[in-house]
Amino acid sequence: MKYFVAQGEDRRLTAESRQALRGSFVELSDGVTHYELKGPEDGETVVMAGGLTVPLFYWDGLVTKLNARGLRTLTCSAYGRGYSDRVRARYDETLFARQLTELTEQLGLITRPLHLVGTSMGALVAMNYAARHRSLVSTLTIVGPAGLAKPRPTSPHRILRNDLLAGIVARRRGRRILQEHLGHNVRDPELGSKLTDMVLDAFRFEGSLYAVFDTLQHLPVSGRDDLFRQTGALGIPTLLLWGDEDDVTPLAHLDTARALLKPQHRHVIPECGHMAPFERPRHVADQIVPFVAARAERLDS
Template identity: 25%
Template sequence: MTYVTVRDARIRYHETGDREAPPVVLLHGIGRSLEDWSEQHDRLSGDHRVISLDMPGFGLSQRLKESTTLACLAGGVWATLDALGETRPVHLMGNSLGGAVSMQMLVDDPGRVSTLTLVNSAGFGKEVTFALRMLAIPGVGRRLLGRIDDYTAPRIERNLFAERAMVTPERIAMAIKVARQPDFAPVYLEIARALGGFRGIAPRWRSELLPRVARHEKPTLLVWGDRDRILPVAHLAAAREAFPKADWHLFPGTGHMPQIERPDDFAGLVRPRLAQFSSGTLDR
């Protein structure tokens, strides 16, 4: 893993594939890291430049100076791509919060987006796991985030997957490492409270963002796991209503992260779309 300096912050990223190939950008969810996309790098980099990153203030990246909002994160990702010399239109793939950030990126700079793949994405309903709603209670959120350890981290990881075997020692260790970063708790709380509260995900930003995304009519793929405990599968119906021209796929027996839990099937789903909508694909 390597770092690049963006607006005086060290941003961690991982890159695979030919730098001249069409670019794919992979974005993780709230409190997470680029490891959530590790299974897709080898599967997608044969024909693409694949970039995953720890969004500002998450993973092992430093935060930006301003308060963490959806617009702040979107701008931070665009600035990171600029720092990496990637100014071509990109294929955006976002999981959970990363899906909402991807949609904000599209609205902010539609000419730089080729396609949109939203994976169990935030933005399509107020329902969210009770653990996230608890963070909105004054004083409670910081205490909970400060107690991610060998006991609590496995329980958090288990909520992300349908299959318990996905909760590996490596994933638990990474979750604890991320939680011990100085920017973790304040950034987590800032974006969680910006997007919702104890009653769930706030409607205002969703009702403003989704129509603006839909107007651009970018090729869009909606992906969900039918056993998601974080953002329920009912949100897929709302996503299809918001984007009626989008393609969609539901993974059975799968939790919040199909890209990890069904890596081969996920890659098999998205690769033909990447090829279909890529320009400048290298001759092989």
């Protein structure tokens, strides 16, 4: 799909504009990445991969809980999201996994195995990273993962793989589609409004809608059973979390995920939609902290 700037994208990401923005920035091979590294330096490091639209601010509540309980956290905005570059490249899981690889290397975090957390589309990215860097991954936490729906001939994602159609739809209806998608992610209307404001503010930067629709073209979010099966075969201790009222990646896929991933632990979060780390950060932290601690103790013993 040809790069475009959508109506309403009235800001540009530059070295000068980033000086007034929250977070840290590093130049990687594909572009500038927006990240935050927080928490005690001697804590186990948890690396988080987010979904289709979200900037790193999505993780704020969970980061606060994990840092308070002794864990170090690395969050980043995937290319095309937050304050990371809108790159003119194929937006697929290889790009996003390479971004995580280079970021953790640049920050000197690979001297000790990492704890990966991936949610929604980010679960596919985390699994891709784990397959490429098995020795660097101590635990894997998967939250409401995309990828388990069955492909359909009439799926919008299939239609969007056509460059001409994708460009037309993205330019004419992209922002409306984005807002409708965000409206299905969380149960609480107040949190839903907060999420929408957060995402749309970052989508004022040029190239944001292009990045999302190019991702929809090149990163399959259905029919990914083989990736789940391959991840399960890696033998990485895995925690599977799911919101009981997830309307985006329905709980009906839980049994399939369990069969393929073979997680050591799984937990369904009550009264929770698709974005558990954003909606229920304390509940998610209560699951991650002991899971990470148990693995760290085994490695140290």
